[in-house]
Amino acid sequence: MDTKSIIIDTATTLFQHKGYKGVGLNEIIKECNITKGSLYHHFPNGKEELLIACLQSMDEAITTDIVEIFNRHSNTLDAIQGTIDKLVTNFEREGTVAGYTFSSLVSDMASLSEPVRNACSSLYEKIIGIVSNKLVADGFSQETANSIALTMTASIEGGILLCLTQKASDPLKTISYVLPVLLKK
Amino acid sequence: MDTKSIIIDTATTLFQHKGYKGVGLNEIIKECNITKGSLYHHFPNGKEELLIACLQSMDEAITTDIVEIFNRHSNTLDAIQGTIDKLVTNFEREGTVAGYTFSSLVSDMASLSEPVRNACSSLYEKIIGIVSNKLVADGFSQETANSIALTMTASIEGGILLCLTQKASDPLKTISYVLPVLLKK
DNA sequence: GTCTATAGGCAGATAGAC
Protein backbone atom coordinates (compact mmCIF):
# COMPACT_ATOMS: atom_id res chain seq x y z
CA MET A 1 0.00 0.00 0.00
CA ASP A 2 1.36 3.41 -0.92
CA THR A 3 1.98 6.25 1.51
CA LYS A 4 -0.84 8.43 0.22
CA SER A 5 -3.43 5.70 0.77
CA ILE A 6 -2.09 5.02 4.24
CA ILE A 7 -2.39 8.70 5.11
CA ILE A 8 -5.97 8.87 3.83
CA ASP A 9 -7.05 5.72 5.67
CA THR A 10 -5.42 6.74 8.93
CA ALA A 11 -6.69 10.31 8.80
CA THR A 12 -10.20 9.13 7.94
CA THR A 13 -10.38 6.99 11.05
CA LEU A 14 -9.01 9.76 13.25
CA PHE A 15 -11.36 12.40 11.79
CA GLN A 16 -14.32 10.07 12.30
CA HIS A 17 -13.51 9.57 15.94
CA LYS A 18 -12.36 13.03 16.99
CA GLY A 19 -13.69 15.46 14.41
CA TYR A 20 -11.69 17.61 12.03
CA LYS A 21 -10.60 20.16 14.60
CA GLY A 22 -9.91 17.46 17.14
CA VAL A 23 -7.09 15.90 15.14
CA GLY A 24 -3.73 17.57 14.57
CA LEU A 25 -1.32 16.85 11.77
CA ASN A 26 1.19 15.72 14.36
CA GLU A 27 -1.16 12.96 15.45
CA ILE A 28 -1.73 11.85 11.88
CA ILE A 29 1.94 11.65 10.91
CA LYS A 30 2.81 9.89 14.15
CA GLU A 31 0.15 7.23 13.50
CA CYS A 32 1.43 6.82 9.93
CA ASN A 33 5.10 6.83 10.92
CA ILE A 34 5.86 9.54 8.41
CA THR A 35 6.93 13.18 8.66
CA LYS A 36 5.41 16.53 7.83
CA GLY A 37 7.49 16.85 4.72
CA SER A 38 6.04 13.64 3.35
CA LEU A 39 2.47 14.64 4.19
CA TYR A 40 2.83 18.01 2.50
CA HIS A 41 4.36 16.33 -0.52
CA HIS A 42 1.14 14.34 -1.04
CA PHE A 43 -1.25 17.10 0.09
CA PRO A 44 0.38 20.45 -0.82
CA ASN A 45 -2.67 22.40 0.33
CA GLY A 46 -2.49 20.90 3.78
CA LYS A 47 -5.10 19.66 6.17
CA GLU A 48 -8.25 20.66 4.35
CA GLU A 49 -7.10 19.00 1.12
CA LEU A 50 -6.52 15.85 3.15
CA LEU A 51 -10.02 16.13 4.63
CA ILE A 52 -11.58 16.35 1.17
CA ALA A 53 -9.69 13.21 0.14
CA CYS A 54 -10.96 11.44 3.26
CA LEU A 55 -14.54 12.50 2.54
CA GLN A 56 -14.30 11.09 -0.98
CA SER A 57 -12.92 7.85 0.37
CA MET A 58 -15.73 7.62 2.93
CA ASP A 59 -18.34 8.48 0.33
CA GLU A 60 -17.24 5.59 -1.86
CA ALA A 61 -17.07 3.13 1.02
CA ILE A 62 -20.49 4.08 2.42
CA THR A 63 -22.21 4.12 -0.94
CA THR A 64 -20.75 0.75 -1.96
CA ASP A 65 -21.81 -0.72 1.36
CA ILE A 66 -25.40 0.46 1.13
CA VAL A 67 -25.79 -0.49 -2.50
CA GLU A 68 -24.63 -3.99 -1.64
CA ILE A 69 -27.14 -4.30 1.20
CA PHE A 70 -29.98 -2.97 -0.95
CA ASN A 71 -29.16 -5.39 -3.77
CA ARG A 72 -29.13 -8.30 -1.36
CA HIS A 73 -32.67 -7.70 -0.07
CA SER A 74 -35.83 -7.98 -2.15
CA ASN A 75 -37.77 -5.08 -0.60
CA THR A 76 -37.08 -1.73 1.04
CA LEU A 77 -38.11 -2.76 4.53
CA ASP A 78 -35.69 -5.67 4.66
CA ALA A 79 -32.94 -3.55 3.17
CA ILE A 80 -33.40 -0.71 5.68
CA GLN A 81 -33.52 -3.13 8.58
CA GLY A 82 -30.44 -4.86 7.22
CA THR A 83 -28.69 -1.50 7.13
CA ILE A 84 -29.66 -0.71 10.72
CA ASP A 85 -28.61 -4.20 11.83
CA LYS A 86 -25.17 -3.53 10.42
CA LEU A 87 -24.98 -0.18 12.23
CA VAL A 88 -26.05 -1.80 15.50
CA THR A 89 -23.49 -4.57 15.12
CA ASN A 90 -20.77 -2.01 14.40
CA PHE A 91 -21.79 0.09 17.36
CA GLU A 92 -21.84 -2.81 19.79
CA ARG A 93 -18.47 -4.03 18.60
CA GLU A 94 -16.58 -0.75 18.27
CA GLY A 95 -18.61 1.84 20.17
CA THR A 96 -18.98 3.93 17.03
CA VAL A 97 -20.78 3.88 13.71
CA ALA A 98 -18.10 5.96 12.11
CA GLY A 99 -18.41 4.35 8.73
CA TYR A 100 -21.90 5.46 7.91
CA THR A 101 -22.13 9.17 8.42
CA PHE A 102 -20.14 12.34 7.88
CA SER A 103 -22.12 14.23 10.45
CA SER A 104 -19.86 13.48 13.37
CA LEU A 105 -16.93 15.19 11.76
CA VAL A 106 -18.79 17.84 9.90
CA SER A 107 -20.71 19.81 12.46
CA ASP A 108 -17.64 21.84 13.28
CA MET A 109 -16.79 22.38 9.64
CA ALA A 110 -20.10 22.73 7.80
CA SER A 111 -20.47 26.34 8.80
CA LEU A 112 -16.98 27.14 7.60
CA SER A 113 -16.04 25.25 4.48
CA GLU A 114 -18.29 25.04 1.44
CA PRO A 115 -16.56 22.06 -0.25
CA VAL A 116 -17.00 20.03 2.92
CA ARG A 117 -20.67 20.91 3.19
CA ASN A 118 -21.17 19.97 -0.46
CA ALA A 119 -19.52 16.59 0.07
CA CYS A 120 -21.95 15.84 2.92
CA SER A 121 -24.95 17.05 1.01
CA SER A 122 -24.10 14.90 -1.97
CA LEU A 123 -23.67 11.79 0.18
CA TYR A 124 -27.07 12.27 1.82
CA GLU A 125 -28.70 12.77 -1.55
CA LYS A 126 -27.11 9.58 -2.82
CA ILE A 127 -28.35 7.55 0.15
CA ILE A 128 -31.86 8.98 -0.08
CA GLY A 129 -31.81 8.23 -3.81
CA ILE A 130 -30.95 4.58 -3.23
CA VAL A 131 -33.76 4.17 -0.69
CA SER A 132 -36.20 6.08 -2.86
CA ASN A 133 -35.51 3.95 -5.94
CA LYS A 134 -36.17 0.79 -3.97
CA LEU A 135 -39.46 2.27 -2.73
CA VAL A 136 -40.52 3.02 -6.29
CA ALA A 137 -39.71 -0.58 -7.16
CA ASP A 138 -41.96 -1.55 -4.24
CA GLY A 139 -44.80 0.32 -5.89
CA PHE A 140 -44.75 3.77 -4.29
CA SER A 141 -45.11 6.91 -6.37
CA GLN A 142 -41.92 8.85 -6.95
CA GLU A 143 -43.04 11.71 -4.72
CA THR A 144 -44.13 9.52 -1.82
CA ALA A 145 -40.96 7.48 -2.17
CA ASN A 146 -38.80 10.59 -1.90
CA SER A 147 -40.57 11.79 1.24
CA ILE A 148 -40.40 8.43 2.98
CA ALA A 149 -36.77 7.88 1.98
CA LEU A 150 -35.81 11.26 3.39
CA THR A 151 -37.64 10.63 6.65
CA MET A 152 -36.08 7.18 7.03
CA THR A 153 -32.60 8.52 6.39
CA ALA A 154 -33.15 11.32 8.90
CA SER A 155 -34.43 8.84 11.51
CA ILE A 156 -31.37 6.67 11.15
CA GLU A 157 -29.05 9.66 11.28
CA GLY A 158 -30.80 10.94 14.40
CA GLY A 159 -30.78 7.44 15.84
CA ILE A 160 -27.02 7.31 15.45
CA LEU A 161 -26.73 10.55 17.43
CA LEU A 162 -28.94 9.13 20.17
CA CYS A 163 -26.88 5.95 20.35
CA LEU A 164 -23.65 7.92 20.61
CA THR A 165 -24.91 10.20 23.38
CA GLN A 166 -26.58 7.40 25.33
CA LYS A 167 -23.80 4.90 24.75
CA ALA A 168 -26.39 2.26 23.90
CA SER A 169 -27.68 0.64 20.73
CA ASP A 170 -31.33 0.65 21.86
CA PRO A 171 -32.34 3.82 19.98
CA LEU A 172 -31.45 2.34 16.58
CA LYS A 173 -33.14 -0.93 17.51
CA THR A 174 -36.32 0.91 18.46
CA ILE A 175 -36.25 2.88 15.23
CA SER A 176 -35.81 -0.32 13.22
CA TYR A 177 -38.91 -1.64 14.98
CA VAL A 178 -41.00 1.48 14.32
CA LEU A 179 -40.01 2.31 10.73
CA PRO A 180 -42.22 -0.33 9.03
CA VAL A 181 -45.20 1.85 9.94
CA LEU A 182 -43.97 4.40 7.40
CA LEU A 183 -44.37 1.83 4.62
CA LYS A 184 -48.06 1.08 5.13
CA LYS A 185 -49.94 2.01 2.01
CA MET B 1 -27.09 41.82 33.34
CA ASP B 2 -23.99 40.56 35.16
CA THR B 3 -20.75 39.60 33.49
CA LYS B 4 -21.10 35.89 34.13
CA SER B 5 -24.47 35.75 32.37
CA ILE B 6 -23.12 37.74 29.45
CA ILE B 7 -20.22 35.31 29.10
CA ILE B 8 -22.54 32.29 29.15
CA ASP B 9 -24.95 33.76 26.61
CA THR B 10 -22.20 34.87 24.25
CA ALA B 11 -20.27 31.62 24.51
CA THR B 12 -23.44 29.58 24.01
CA THR B 13 -24.17 31.29 20.70
CA LEU B 14 -20.59 30.91 19.52
CA PHE B 15 -20.41 27.22 20.51
CA GLN B 16 -23.71 26.55 18.75
CA HIS B 17 -22.46 28.06 15.51
CA LYS B 18 -18.86 26.86 15.42
CA GLY B 19 -18.61 23.91 17.79
CA TYR B 20 -16.61 23.66 20.98
CA LYS B 21 -13.24 23.26 19.33
CA GLY B 22 -14.06 25.91 16.77
CA VAL B 23 -14.27 28.73 19.29
CA GLY B 24 -11.27 30.12 21.13
CA LEU B 25 -11.32 31.94 24.43
CA ASN B 26 -9.93 34.99 22.67
CA GLU B 27 -13.00 35.15 20.46
CA ILE B 28 -15.32 34.85 23.45
CA ILE B 29 -13.68 37.59 25.51
CA LYS B 30 -13.48 39.89 22.49
CA GLU B 31 -17.21 39.47 21.84
CA CYS B 32 -17.94 40.15 25.53
CA ASN B 33 -15.54 43.08 25.78
CA ILE B 34 -13.83 41.54 28.78
CA THR B 35 -10.39 40.05 29.41
CA LYS B 36 -9.02 36.64 30.23
CA GLY B 37 -8.56 37.57 33.86
CA SER B 38 -12.25 38.27 34.17
CA LEU B 39 -13.26 35.08 32.41
CA TYR B 40 -11.04 32.95 34.62
CA HIS B 41 -12.41 34.70 37.69
CA HIS B 42 -15.92 33.42 36.82
CA PHE B 43 -14.82 30.05 35.42
CA PRO B 44 -11.66 29.02 37.30
CA ASN B 45 -11.54 25.65 35.55
CA GLY B 46 -11.48 27.25 32.14
CA LYS B 47 -13.14 26.45 28.87
CA GLU B 48 -14.77 23.15 29.75
CA GLU B 49 -16.39 24.58 32.87
CA LEU B 50 -17.80 27.34 30.68
CA LEU B 51 -19.12 24.75 28.23
CA ILE B 52 -20.95 22.88 30.99
CA ALA B 53 -22.58 26.15 32.09
CA CYS B 54 -23.63 26.80 28.48
CA LEU B 55 -25.10 23.31 28.17
CA GLN B 56 -27.16 23.84 31.33
CA SER B 57 -28.40 27.16 30.04
CA MET B 58 -29.35 25.60 26.69
CA ASP B 59 -31.03 22.68 28.42
CA GLU B 60 -33.30 25.02 30.38
CA ALA B 61 -34.13 27.16 27.36
CA ILE B 62 -34.90 24.21 25.10
CA THR B 63 -36.96 22.34 27.69
CA THR B 64 -38.99 25.45 28.57
CA ASP B 65 -39.61 26.11 24.91
CA ILE B 66 -40.83 22.62 24.12
CA VAL B 67 -42.98 22.36 27.24
CA GLU B 68 -44.68 25.62 26.26
CA ILE B 69 -45.38 24.39 22.74
CA PHE B 70 -46.71 21.06 24.00
CA ASN B 71 -49.00 22.77 26.53
CA ARG B 72 -50.38 25.04 23.84
CA HIS B 73 -51.52 22.21 21.57
CA SER B 74 -54.21 19.70 22.41
CA ASN B 75 -52.64 16.62 20.79
CA THR B 76 -49.20 15.24 20.01
CA LEU B 77 -49.41 15.67 16.25
CA ASP B 78 -50.17 19.39 16.47
CA ALA B 79 -47.48 19.85 19.11
CA ILE B 80 -44.80 18.10 17.05
CA GLN B 81 -45.70 19.99 13.93
CA GLY B 82 -45.69 23.22 15.94
CA THR B 83 -42.20 22.35 17.13
CA ILE B 84 -40.99 21.68 13.60
CA ASP B 85 -42.65 24.89 12.37
CA LYS B 86 -40.64 26.81 14.91
CA LEU B 87 -37.42 25.09 13.82
CA VAL B 88 -38.14 25.84 10.17
CA THR B 89 -38.91 29.49 10.95
CA ASN B 90 -35.68 29.79 12.91
CA PHE B 91 -33.70 28.14 10.17
CA GLU B 92 -35.09 30.34 7.42
CA ARG B 93 -34.47 33.47 9.44
CA GLU B 94 -31.04 32.72 10.88
CA GLY B 95 -29.64 29.84 8.87
CA THR B 96 -29.34 27.73 12.00
CA VAL B 97 -31.52 25.88 14.46
CA ALA B 98 -28.99 26.34 17.17
CA GLY B 99 -31.51 26.62 19.95
CA TYR B 100 -32.89 23.13 19.75
CA THR B 101 -30.06 20.66 19.77
CA PHE B 102 -26.69 20.04 21.37
CA SER B 103 -25.59 17.78 18.59
CA SER B 104 -23.95 20.44 16.49
CA LEU B 105 -21.49 21.34 19.20
CA VAL B 106 -21.11 17.95 20.73
CA SER B 107 -19.98 15.65 17.97
CA ASP B 108 -16.40 16.66 18.53
CA MET B 109 -16.71 16.33 22.30
CA ALA B 110 -18.87 13.29 22.92
CA SER B 111 -15.93 10.97 22.56
CA LEU B 112 -13.87 12.95 25.02
CA SER B 113 -15.74 14.34 27.98
CA GLU B 114 -18.18 12.32 30.05
CA PRO B 115 -19.97 15.29 31.71
CA VAL B 116 -20.71 16.71 28.27
CA ARG B 117 -22.06 13.43 26.98
CA ASN B 118 -24.26 13.10 30.05
CA ALA B 119 -25.70 16.57 29.55
CA CYS B 120 -26.70 15.66 25.99
CA SER B 121 -28.14 12.32 26.98
CA SER B 122 -30.25 13.90 29.70
CA LEU B 123 -31.64 16.54 27.34
CA TYR B 124 -32.68 13.92 24.78
CA GLU B 125 -34.34 11.85 27.46
CA LYS B 126 -36.26 14.89 28.67
CA ILE B 127 -37.51 15.71 25.17
CA ILE B 128 -38.51 12.12 24.47
CA GLY B 129 -40.29 12.06 27.84
CA ILE B 130 -42.35 15.14 27.00
CA VAL B 131 -43.41 13.69 23.64
CA SER B 132 -44.11 10.28 25.15
CA ASN B 133 -46.33 11.70 27.92
CA LYS B 134 -48.41 13.53 25.36
CA LEU B 135 -48.78 10.32 23.36
CA VAL B 136 -49.99 8.47 26.45
CA ALA B 137 -52.53 11.27 26.96
CA ASP B 138 -53.57 10.67 23.36
CA GLY B 139 -54.34 7.06 24.25
CA PHE B 140 -51.20 5.14 23.31
CA SER B 141 -49.76 2.52 25.60
CA GLN B 142 -46.64 3.56 27.50
CA GLU B 143 -44.40 1.26 25.52
CA THR B 144 -45.72 2.29 22.12
CA ALA B 145 -45.54 5.93 23.16
CA ASN B 146 -41.89 5.58 24.12
CA SER B 147 -40.97 3.99 20.79
CA ILE B 148 -42.82 6.56 18.71
CA ALA B 149 -41.48 9.47 20.74
CA LEU B 150 -37.92 8.24 20.28
CA THR B 151 -38.36 7.79 16.54
CA MET B 152 -39.94 11.22 16.14
CA THR B 153 -37.16 12.87 18.11
CA ALA B 154 -34.54 11.06 16.03
CA SER B 155 -36.27 12.10 12.80
CA ILE B 156 -36.26 15.73 13.80
CA GLU B 157 -32.66 15.58 14.93
CA GLY B 158 -31.66 13.94 11.65
CA GLY B 159 -33.79 16.44 9.77
CA ILE B 160 -31.87 19.28 11.34
CA LEU B 161 -28.63 17.75 10.12
CA LEU B 162 -30.04 17.41 6.61
CA CYS B 163 -31.20 21.03 6.62
CA LEU B 164 -27.78 22.23 7.75
CA THR B 165 -25.88 20.27 5.12
CA GLN B 166 -28.31 21.11 2.31
CA LYS B 167 -28.78 24.72 3.37
CA ALA B 168 -32.53 24.32 2.89
CA SER B 169 -35.52 23.87 5.15
CA ASP B 170 -37.23 21.31 2.91
CA PRO B 171 -36.04 18.23 4.82
CA LEU B 172 -37.77 19.32 8.04
CA LYS B 173 -40.89 20.29 6.10
CA THR B 174 -41.00 16.88 4.45
CA ILE B 175 -40.55 15.16 7.79
CA SER B 176 -43.35 17.22 9.32
CA TYR B 177 -45.54 16.03 6.45
CA VAL B 178 -44.63 12.36 6.85
CA LEU B 179 -44.61 12.01 10.66
CA PRO B 180 -48.42 11.79 11.10
CA VAL B 181 -48.21 8.29 9.60
CA LEU B 182 -46.42 7.17 12.78
CA LEU B 183 -49.50 8.10 14.83
CA LYS B 184 -52.01 5.92 13.00
CA LYS B 185 -53.45 3.41 15.41
C1' DG C 1 9.73 10.92 -2.02
C1' DT C 2 11.14 11.46 2.59
C1' DC C 3 13.71 13.68 5.94
C1' DT C 4 15.15 17.67 9.73
C1' DA C 5 14.64 22.11 11.39
C1' DT C 6 12.13 25.94 12.14
C1' DA C 7 9.03 29.77 11.39
C1' DG C 8 4.98 32.35 13.08
C1' DG C 9 0.73 32.31 15.25
C1' DC C 10 -2.78 31.18 18.44
C1' DA C 11 -4.37 28.06 21.97
C1' DG C 12 -5.50 27.66 27.08
C1' DA C 13 -3.95 29.06 31.36
C1' DT C 14 -1.59 31.82 35.31
C1' DA C 15 0.39 35.74 38.29
C1' DG C 16 -0.08 39.75 40.31
C1' DA C 17 -1.23 44.92 40.13
C1' DC C 18 -5.17 47.88 40.86
Next chain:
DNA sequence: GTCTATCTGCCTATAGAC
Protein backbone atom coordinates in the same frame (compact mmCIF):
# COMPACT_ATOMS: atom_id res chain seq x y z
C1' DG D 1 -14.02 41.95 40.00
C1' DT D 2 -11.35 43.46 36.20
C1' DC D 3 -7.11 44.57 34.29
C1' DT D 4 -2.10 43.75 31.87
C1' DA D 5 1.60 40.90 30.99
C1' DT D 6 3.36 36.63 30.21
C1' DC D 7 4.19 31.45 30.03
C1' DT D 8 4.16 27.10 27.81
C1' DG D 9 2.76 24.24 24.34
C1' DC D 10 0.60 22.93 20.18
C1' DC D 11 -0.98 24.22 15.75
C1' DT D 12 -0.41 24.59 10.44
C1' DA D 13 2.82 25.42 7.21
C1' DT D 14 7.46 26.13 4.83
C1' DA D 15 12.50 25.70 3.44
C1' DG D 16 15.93 23.13 2.07
C1' DA D 17 19.16 18.90 2.66
C1' DC D 18 19.48 14.11 1.20
